[in-house]
Ligand SMILES: [Fe+2]
């Protein structure tokens with residue numbers, strides 16, 4: 001089974017880019033299922049219901065989130081029926097800790113966890129949380145989006161659970177790493193990177209973030225309006241022998 005997992009989608013304009021390009025990308029890479037991290041879709045923070053529906057209409061099977069899960073509070077209303085895995089170690093009773101996706105005769109379990117190093121969220125231990133989830137998950141394949149800042153924590157999680165899940169894919173930093181590997185048939189990358197405007201600082205407007213760093217004075221951060229887009233992620237081939245390769249595509253929308 002070939003899966004495209006896209007890293008953090010930044011800004012609603014990226015949905016338009018996907019509308020025009022995703023089918024062709026799927027054809028080119030023989031992709032059967034698409035997943036994404038959707039924590040930054042709506043104005044760079046959170047996911048509105050209308051944008052969730054647009055991503056679903058594109059055929060995105062499952063979505064994972066992160067520290068911006070509840071930045072758009074309407075998500076609380078539509079989470080119960082959504083194919084969205086929220087960080088399972090958030091100490092709340094909302095949403096799904098495991099999302100099951102059926103593809104032909106196979107079932108894929110999607111889990112989202114957050115790291116605790118350099119993350120300013122109240123979180124249970126991702127290891128203890130995942131230990132209990134593993135006891136209840138029944139699926140042919142298990143995918144984990146590990147949303148965190150520290151590569152050491154992501155790598156530690158990888159070695160703890162390699163051989164027990166199909167993929168552990170890092171998100172949150174918005175910078176794609178070049179360390180794809182497979183160990184004990186578990187695919188890994190420290191960070192899938194982001195999908196959004198290229199001339200940006202992690203997707204946000206460059207001048208606004210520069211001002212913030214230089215003077216400490218800043219307004220709310222806006223998504224960059226650059227017309228060059230970059231899509232980052234990974235392509236997984238899951239079977240008896242699992243493989244992972246990096247995915248990266250640049251698209252100029254000034255011609256649209
Ligand atoms: Fe993000």
Ligand SMILES: [Fe+2]
Nearest residue numbers: 066067068172
């Ligand atoms: Fe994040």
